[in-house]
Amino acid sequence: MAPGIGDQVSFPVLYANRSSYTLLLGAMLLGRVSVALVALGGSQVVLSEPTDQNDYTLVQPVYKPLDLGSVKPLGWFKDQLELEAQGLSGNMFDFYRFVHDSRYIGGSTEYSALDEASPYWFNGLVPLAFGLGDERIRGQVKYYLDYILDHQQEDGWIGFETTQATRGLWARCLLLLGLIQYAEADPTQTERIVDAMHRYVVLAHDMLKNNYTGLLVHDGDIFDTAGFGVGRTHEMHIPLQWLLERYPRNNSQIIWETMDLMIEGGVLWGADWRTFWTDEAYPKVLYDTTPYDLSWVFIHGVNMAEGLRYTLSLYRNSGDPALKAQTRKAVDLLTSYHRSLAGTIIGDEYISDLNPSRGAELCIAAEVMFSAAYIYQYLGDNDLADWAEQTAFNAFPVSVSADWWSHQYVQQENQPWSRNLTTDELWWDVGSYSNVFGLEPNYPCCTVNHPQAYPKFLANSFATTSSGGLAHLFLVPGTAAAQLGDDNAVFVTANTTYPFGHTIAYTISAASSFDLYVRIPTWAGADSTVSSSGSADPAPVSPDERGLQRIAVPAGESTASVQLTAEPRVVERANGTAAVYYGALLYALAIPHDTASFSPINYRSGAVLPANTTDPSGRTRDYRLTPQSGTVWNIAIDPRQIEVVRTGAAEEKEEEGSLPNPIWELGAPPVELRVAAVEIDWPIVMDTAADPGTFNVTARGEPFAARFVPYGSSKLHMALLPVLELDEVDLKG
Ligand SMILES: *[C@@H]1O[C@H](CO)[C@@H](O)[C@H](O)[C@H]1NC(C)=O
Numbered sequence: 001m002a003p004g005i006g007d008q009v010s011f012p013v014l015y016a017n018r019s020s021y022t023l024l025l026g027a028m029l030l031g032r033v034s035v036a037l038v039a040l041g042g043s044q045v046v047l048s049e050p051t052d053q054n055d056y057t058l059v060q061p062v063y064k065p066l067d068l069g070s071v072k073p074l075g076w077f078k079d080q081l082e083l084e085a086q087g088l089s090g091n092m093f094d095f096y097r098f099v100h101d102s103r104y105i106g107g108s109t110e111y112s113a114l115d116e117a118s119p120y121w122f123n124g125l126v127p128l129a130f131g132l133g134d135e136r137i138r139g140q141v142k143y144y145l146d147y148i149l150d151h152q153q154e155d156g157w158i159g160f161e162t163t164q165a166t167r168g169l170w171a172r173c174l175l176l177l178g179l180i181q182y183a184e185a186d187p188t189q190t191e192r193i194v195d196a197m198h199r200y201v202v203l204a205h206d207m208l209k210n211n212y213t214g215l216l217v218h219d220g221d222i223f224d225t226a227g228f229g230v231g232r233t234h235e236m237h238i239p240l241q242w243l244l245e246r247y248p249r250n251n252s253q254i255i256w257e258t259m260d261l262m263i264e265g266g267v268l269w270g271a272d273w274r275t276f277w278t279d280e281a282y283p284k285v286l287y288d289t290t291p292y293d294l295s296w297v298f299i300h301g302v303n304m305a306e307g308l309r310y311t312l313s314l315y316r317n318s319g320d321p322a323l324k325a326q327t328r329k330a331v332d333l334l335t336s337y338h339r340s341l342a343g344t345i346i347g348d349e350y351i352s353d354l355n356p357s358r359g360a361e362l363c364i365a366a367e368v369m370f371s372a373a374y375i376y377q378y379l380g381d382n383d384l385a386d387w388a389e390q391t392a393f394n395a396f397p398v399s400v401s402a403d404w405w406s407h408q409y410v411q412q413e414n415q416p417w418s419r420n421l422t423t424d425e426l427w428w429d430v431g432s433y434s435n436v437f438g439l440e441p442n443y444p445c446c447t448v449n450h451p452q453a454y455p456k457f458l459a460n461s462f463a464t465t466s467s468g469g470l471a472h473l474f475l476v477p478g479t480a481a482a483q484l485g486d487d488n489a490v491f492v493t494a495n496t497t498y499p500f501g502h503t504i505a506y507t508i509s510a511a512s513s514f515d516l517y518v519r520i521p522t523w524a525g526a527d528s529t530v531s532s533s534g535s536a537d538p539a540p541v542s543p544d545e546r547g548l549q550r551i552a553v554p555a556g557e558s559t560a561s562v563q564l565t566a567e568p569r570v571v572e573r574a575n576g577t578a579a580v581y582y583g584a585l586l587y588a589l590a591i592p593h594d595t596a597s598f599s600p601i602n603y604r605s606g607a608v609l610p611a612n613t614t615d616p617s618g619r620t621r622d623y624r625l626t627p628q629s630g631t632v633w634n635i636a637i638d639p640r641q642i643e644v645v646r647t648g649a650a651e652e653k654e655e656e657g658s659l660p661n662p663i664w665e666l667g668a669p670p671v672e673l674r675v676a677a678v679e680i681d682w683p684i685v686m687d688t689a690a691d692p693g694t695f696n697v698t699a700r701g702e703p704f705a706a707r708f709v710p711y712g713s714s715k716l717h718m719a720l721l722p723v724l725e726l727d728e729v730d731l732k733g
Pocket residue numbers: 037038039040041042211217218219
């Protein structure tokens with residue numbers, strides 16, 4: 001008999017009402033409670049055995065990304081990746097204890113028994129190194145690669161752990177994700193990486209066959225006492241599917257079974273995301289008083305951002321259309337109940353509702369960007385690409401300082417200040433220091449995991465289509481080198497200030513003719529146009545049902561361009577509140593701020609960090625941002641009155657094809673909005689702005705033209721505001 005949840009396996013400590021549950025979580029995070037596992041029995045559930053013994057084929061994507069390194073950044077996006085390389089991401093290897101002194105490279109520091117810190121870092125720095133083509137960063141990842149491959153253990157284990165108690169498979173998923181990117185980008189390393197992966201997968205298979213060793217915690221095991229790894233079992237799929245497709249050698253069956261065993265182990269533990277992404281199980285709101293009966297694993301924001309990939313990972317192996325449909329269902333449920341205006345998941349660290357003062361962890365934005373891009377590649381639904389862009393241009397940059405040296409643990413959509421709050425009562429499991437910009441303002445996972453976001457977004461910005469063409473999907477500036485069919489080498493340059501401007505100019509060279517596709521975002525106006533070398537006048541765009549505009553490209557050198565049109569869009573939320581978008585950007589009330597900086601503190605003890613884990617040049621600082629005196633943050637708006645304003649100096653630069661650098665700084669983006677507004681009484685609750693829609697709106701004084709700017713550029717901002725009807729305001733003055 002196959003064991004299932006609720007019969008042979010029960011997890012009493014994981015199911016509880018919220019009050020005892022919160023205590024439990026606190027205890028688990030401190031590592032005091034280990035989750036007891038009961039007998040699992042010997043039988044195994046076979047999830048997706050191929051019908052034909054030798055048929056290990058996988059579902060193919062609608063849009064297949066190019067190998068890492070084929071897409072290079074230009075313009076403002078290149079500026080961003082350079083800032084990333086010059087900032088904390090590209091320097092922590094030299095001093096940050098969880099990377100510099102990681103046990104994976106002979107050091108002695110890990111932040112938890114998950115041993116995940118430097119694997120996260122590697123997964124993000126490999127695409128930065130090869131996307132940007134930065135030699136210094138390449139040196140860092142090459143050092144790490146050499147170390148972990150040269151120290152692969154005799155039995156195939158990758159990493160430093162030598163005992164069953166400490167060997168958890170989870171962090172290996174991150175290492176493998178880094179390794180497959182490396183193998184794609186640098187052919188000189190491919191063979192040794194693939195060799196190492198095969199040796200590892202044979203060992204992982206043995207371990208999993210042996211009562212899910214390394215995945216489920218047995219007596220005395222310490223590698224995953226809370227259940228993070230076992231809640232993310234599908235993360236082994238992407239690297240193993242890559243290995244299966246490209247370098248299966250004679251090992252397909254072992255690779256395939258390893259994926260299945262990972263999932264089975266997670267199912268036994270109670271972490272089957274197929275039971276969660278359903279109308280019935282999905283918790284629409286989770287307040288103190290909400291009764292629910294779910295493992296904590298499912299309501300953890302980062303887990304959810306990663307868990308979006310679960311059903312799709314299984315779908316690739318089985319081809320079961322129900323799993324594809326459920327992937328869409330997962331996206332829709334999350335979007336309806338917990339997706340923020342800026343594109344991330346509101347979860348601090350657990351989901352609650354859409355209150356814009358609740359926190360959204362930076363890791364969530366990074367993982368949402370990766371998930372949205374990945375799901376888009378298989379489902380092809382245009383709104384998924386909009387989602388990836390929404391997160392990339394709003395939720396992600398708002399939580400990272402313009403110079404890429406500091407970041408927040410959580411952002412708030414309504415964030416009138418960024419400082420140590422007097423209480424953390426509003427947030428579920430996040431400290432009062434968490435919206436401070438700093439080195440590790442809370443758990444260090446965000447310090448080591450945020451680097452992946454932009455480099456992977458770049459790598460996924462171009463893809464080949466199943467019809468044999470090349471598509472520009474995320475419309476950031478860049479170049480793509482691709483081989484189409486057997487012998488058509490094409491090179492496309494996309495020159496644009498998108499999402500700040502809406503024109504994309506292409507120059508193309510190709511050995512033979514081919515189809516270039518440009519994604520037309522769902523918000524683009526019907527009067528958007530396309531032109532190409534051959535056509536005399538711009539023609540209205542005519543995207544296909546997936547939102548792609550086809551451009552027939554001749555052999556040789558040619559040009560093309562797409563001009564998108566947009567109008568400000570008002571999105572209404574509950575109880576008379578609204579937010580404003582223009583193009584791919586969320587706009588928010590700008591709150592100019594004063595900055596005070598401090599020595600960075602230890603996320604756990606609150607003590608000032610010793611110099612041996614901070615930047616020797618003093619660039620790692622923690623920052624308190626407070627509104628400048630006289631600045632109003634407490635407003636209601638009349639969204640019937642909005643004016644688009646192009647700012648002077650920035651506009652001149654934009655005409656030259658460049659933007660101010662850094663761009664994610666107040667005043668840098670060349671487009672702003674003016675919105676009719678009035679000051680209101682806005683209560684402060686738990687040391688932050690009360691949830692709009694829960695208090696009565698009383699106007700104070702005369703209406704005025706409020707300055708709205710791209711959300712990502714204003715670290716202090718108010719994005720969700722009460723709506724009032726106001727007298728006409730001069731928005732141009
Ligand atoms: C498998 O592991 C569980 C949890 O440690 C243990 O209770 C059970 O006895 C093991 N089963 C076998 C067949 O070894």
